[in-house]
Amino acid sequence: MNYKVIQKIISNNYRYIIVDENNKTIDDAQGYGYKTYQNANKVIWYKFSGGKEKIDDYKSFWKTNKELYNYLNELFDMNCKEICRGEISQEELIREAENKFNIKIPKNSLKYM
Numbered sequence: 001m002n003y004k005v006i007q008k009i010i011s012n013n014y015r016y017i018i019v020d021e022n023n024k025t026i027d028d029a030q031g032y033g034y035k036t037y038q039n040a041n042k043v044i045w046y047k048f049s050g051g052k053e054k055i056d057d058y059k060s061f062w063k064t065n066k067e068l069y070n071y072l073n074e075l076f077d078m079n080c081k082e083i084c085r086g087e088i089s090q091e092e093l094i095r096e097a098e099n100k101f102n103i104k105i106p107k108n109s110l111k112y113m
Contacts, residue, residue: 003048005040008033016040058109068101069113 003026005016015033018026018040027043034040045051062069075093082088094105 001048003044005034005037005044007037018044054108055112058106058112061106061109062113065101065103068097068103068105071100072097072105073113 002021003018004021006019006023007014008017009015010028010031010033013033015029015035016037016039017028017033020026027047029043034043072093075097076083076090079088079093083090083093090110094110098105
């Protein structure tokens with residue numbers, strides 16, 4: 001099913017709601033509407049495009065790989081200044097951890113550590 005965001009006046013303010021292809025309201029933030037177009041699109045991703053499942057998968061990955069989690073945290077802590085100065089990149093540290101543990105870290109999962 002395809003969803004889209006439309007602008008609507010709610011309580012004398014422009015707000016955004018999510019509708020289906022027949023313009024039937026699917027989500028309107030409990031009647032208040034979303035303040036921004038971007039927020040409404042985030043809701044579409046989270047609720048209707050598998051966003052919640054992806055986040056849950058990332059969180060469960062880190063729960064099952066605690067040793068990798070601890071190692072990567074320590075690696076980032078030890079190299080914080082080098083990352084900020086551009087001497088080493090986060091990707092290099094991730095590759096180092098992947099090679100040490102022989103585990104592929106899912107893309108976009110670092111923010112759920």
